[in-house]
Amino acid sequence: MALIVQKYGGTSVGTVERIQAVAERVARFRERGDQVVVVVSAMSGETNRLIELANGVHDNPPAREMDVLVSTGEQVTIALLSMALQKLNVGARSYTGGQVAIRTDNTHSKARIEEIDDRKMRADLDAGRVCVVAGFQGIDQDGNITTLGRGGSDTTAVALAAALKADECQIYTDVDGVYTTDPRVVDTARRLDSITFEEMLEMASLGSKVLQIRSVEFAGKYNVPLRVLSSFQEGPGTLITVDDEVDMEKPVISGIAFTRDEAKITVRGAPDTPGIAFKILGPVSDANIEVDMIVQNVGADGATDFTFTVHRNDFAKAKEALKQAAEELGNPEIIGDDKIAKISLVGVGMRSHAGVASKMFQTLAAEGVNITMISTSEIKVSVVVAEKYLELAVRALHQAFELDQPAA
Amino acid sequence: MALIVQKYGGTSVGTVERIQAVAERVARFRERGDQVVVVVSAMSGETNRLIELANGVHDNPPAREMDVLVSTGEQVTIALLSMALQKLNVGARSYTGGQVAIRTDNTHSKARIEEIDDRKMRADLDAGRVCVVAGFQGIDQDGNITTLGRGGSDTTAVALAAALKADECQIYTDVDGVYTTDPRVVDTARRLDSITFEEMLEMASLGSKVLQIRSVEFAGKYNVPLRVLSSFQEGPGTLITVDDEVDMEKPVISGIAFTRDEAKITVRGAPDTPGIAFKILGPVSDANIEVDMIVQNVGADGATDFTFTVHRNDFAKAKEALKQAAEELGNPEIIGDDKIAKISLVGVGMRSHAGVASKMFQTLAAEGVNITMISTSEIKVSVVVAEKYLELAVRALHQAFELDQPAA
Incomplete structure (x- = not known):
């Protein structure tokens, strides 16, 4: 018997039939004696329907009222899932974020959880009932409804698991786990049985959008065992673990993440x-543009080449911001490229293995792939290459690091 | 400057455009300096959509979860109306029933209001903000969401008006007031400037479905001035007043109510x-059938004729219930008629005027309308006639009692 928190996203509860399927899955856990808390999102499409209504009455809807509005989406799902469970003779009770209560600060639309009162849930679990909790929402200390921002249901699940000291927090989604890389690009990509929180953070922030970054951070901080599973097929999924000791058996890298939606800008020959x-990044930041990689090379003549990457959608805006600041920079040449891709090797094993970067560069060189930027961290090596080489490079690296082979 | 509670039903807030129209109306009250609390229902169609979802997962959805589900309907409306008000630069804040808080007992789907905390509303009104409150819903002492049952938004409005000691509670609907009778039957039917609570109760229970009976009772009990107005056109509507003294100027009767959806059953020659x-009504009541009028005549031979009316939908069921009890009654003849209509004259003026009943009978006799049942109360005389005479009878009575003439 275990205490399990399960989270089902909008697609998993998108229709009455899918809600019934979720109820059946929860019922199986109850049958084997587990205590279950379920966190659900709004039925897919519902949040967008509500946002459209809001846009119909206000071009910039006030955040407090927006939270009152969109929080109804999950409230509908908790009621329906509780009904579906009771239809299967599984005792169940629904709770809005305010009812639990999930206490947050008062930052509407991106509130942070401050405190969770677990008394109602404890009473239900002790009485053999399933608790069905609305994800993504909470209540501030004045009783105002707040939301945690899009994708916040994962965070709710992890926070509840932490508060209840659950044995596992299971995130049900439409993929059956975390893969060594995108299976659509590399057909030998393999589901990982486990991955560390740190690796998951790097994978998630690089476009493996299985889990919301915040929920992974949260799970790591509170030491909540997190598992990603498919809500449409059976399987063990991927367990996200704490990297409490260096495992010598662990492969050097765990996965390859990549993203196409970046662009790079180079300021050439600015005074060093x-x-x-x-002076370069100030104007970019003032324009509310987030910068990802930054590389600076000092030339021989006292001038410097400065390159950074931004989201591809911000490319034009970033160039414009720099153009306006050009005079102050001594009118350097500003060049850009939005046909780039970023590829990252991620793995805590890197810490104890030298040579990951050089093997990566060697592999890419052997395929004739030119690297235009390099950035490294303790558990990650990222390179920027021309977008046209993306698939070729990822497949070559996947093979070179033997990611298609099961871990020893 | 007055403190006004306004209630808008589902049709009045059925689209984004109508919500904007409500916001504009509320803004006009604010401009002239009134303090306004607005109670809204779910957008028309929304409650039925939610009920259908529930029926998809459970053939008899548990009441607690049903309340969690359907209460989202009003929550959507309060958010949208608050946004629309703020778009017009009118300060506004939305509240669910639980947030206000409207404390009820725990009878899900037909809860009764026990207590209202007016502190948040007072603070908003003092700060010049409009409070937009979800109708129809509350919260029990354990924090469970409850609903007051269909049409409960009227009750919410009256209860808030009582708690806030409002100067007036305005119920906006799709008719512009209470009429002397149904204008679709009598084209000279006239809007009443005022009507007493007692009269309104008799009119409402007889099918003039302008207001929910419970809200009228509530308003009478707490002495809340209630006004029925149209949300689609301007006008003074009808004020529902306390009958604190007999007004000699008041016309004898205020209106004519009628209903077609009754049926009568006669037990002929049962032992007196x-x-x-x-013995007759027990089996009917056991079958959960509500009985309306009851008339008993004692015959000369120690046998009695006993007649009662039920809702037309219960006609067959009531006859069946009696048939099963027939032996105990001495196998009397049981006859029925579901082609009947009930017509009632309503007016507190009856109390001080004799002869209303006889004038009514005379008028009907002059038109050749046969009366098959009669029932009277202090402010009402009801007769049952064949359904085919309904329009003829109502028009004749409307003219005979000069209801088409404005009050003196």
Whole structure:
């Protein structure tokens, strides 16, 4: 018997039939004696329907009322799932975020959880009932409804698991786990049985959108065992674990993440003076553009080449911001490229293995792939290449690091 | 400057455009300095959509979860109306029943209001904000969401008006007031400037479905001035007043109510023994059938004729129930008629005027309308006639009692 928190996203509860399928799955866990808390999102499409209604009455809907509006989406799902469970003779009770209560700060539309009162849930679990909790929402100390922002249902699930000291937090989604890389690009991509929180964070922030980053951070911080599973097929999924000791058996890298939606901008021949980085990135940041990789090379002549990447959608805006600041920079040449892709090797094993980067560069060189930017962290090596080489490069790296082979 | 509680039903907030129209109306009250609390229902169609979803997962959805589900309907409306008000630069804040808080007992789907906390509303009104409150819903003492039952938004409005000691509770609907009778039957039917609570109760229970009976009772009990107005056109509507003294200027009757959806059953020649009424009505009541009018005539031979009316939908069921009890009644003849209509004259003026009943009978006789049942109360005279005479009878009575003439 275990205490399990399960989270089902919008697609998993998108129709009455799917809600019934979720109820049947929960019932199986109850049958084998587990205590279950279920966190659900709004039925797919519902949140967008509500946002459209809001846009019909206000071009910039006030955040407090927006939270009152969109929080109804999950409230509908909790009621329906509780009904479906009771139809299967499984005792169940639904709770809105405010009823649990999930206490947050008052930052409407992106509130942070401050405190969870687990008394009602404890009473239900002790009485053999399933608790069905609305994800994504909470209540501030004045009783206002808040939301945690899109995807916040994962965070709710992890927070409840932490508060209840659950044995496992299971995130049901439309994929059956975390893969060594995108199976659509590499057909020998393999589901990982486990991955560390740190690796998952790097994978998630690089476009493996299985889990919301915040929920992974949260799970790592509170030491909640997290498992990603498919709500449409059976299987063990991928367990996300704490990297409490260096496992010598662990492969050097766990996965390859990549993203196509970046663009790079190079400021060429700016004066190599203190503060030049701020002078370049200040205007970009002022334009509310997030910068990802940053690389600076000092040339021989006292000038510097400064390159950074931004989201492809911000490419034009970033170039415009720099153009306006050009005079202050001594009118350097500003060049850009939005046909780039970023590829990252991720693995905590890197810490104890030298040579990951050089093997990566060697592999890419052997395929004739030119690297235009490099950035490294403790558990990640990222390179920027021309977008046209993306698939070729990912497949070559996947094979070179033997990711298609099961871990020893 | 007055404190006004306004209630808008589902049709009045059925689309984004109508919600904007409500916001504009509320804004006009704010402009002239009134403090306004608005109670809204779910957008028309929304409650039925939610009920259908519930029926998809459970053939008899548990009441607690049904309340969680359907209460989202009003929650959507309060958010949208608050946004629409703010778009017009009118300060506004939305509240669910639980947030206000409207404390009820725990009878899900037909809860009764026990207590209202007016502190949040007072603070908003003092700060110049409009409070937009979800109708029809509340919260029990354990924090469970409850609903007051269909049409409960009227009750919410009256209860808030009582708690806030509002100057007026305005119920906006799709008719512009209470009429002397149905204008579709009598084209000279006239809107009443005022009507007493007692009269309104008799009119409402007889099929003039302008207001929910419970809200009228509530308003009478707490002495809340209630006004029925149209949300689609301007006008003073009808004020529902306390009948604190007999007004000699008041016309004898205020209106004519009628209903077609009744049927009558006669038990002919049952033994005139003590307990015969119970023996006849017991089986009917056991079958969960509500009985409306009851008339008993004692014949000369120690047998009695006993007639009662039921809703037309219960006609067959009531006859069946009696048939099963027939032996105990001495196998009397049981005859029925479901082609009947009930017509009632309603007016507190009857109390001080004799002869209303006889004038009514005379008028009907002059038109050749046969009366088959009569029942009277202090402010009402009801007759049952063949359904085919309904329009003729109502028009004749409307003219005979000069209801088409404005009150003196």
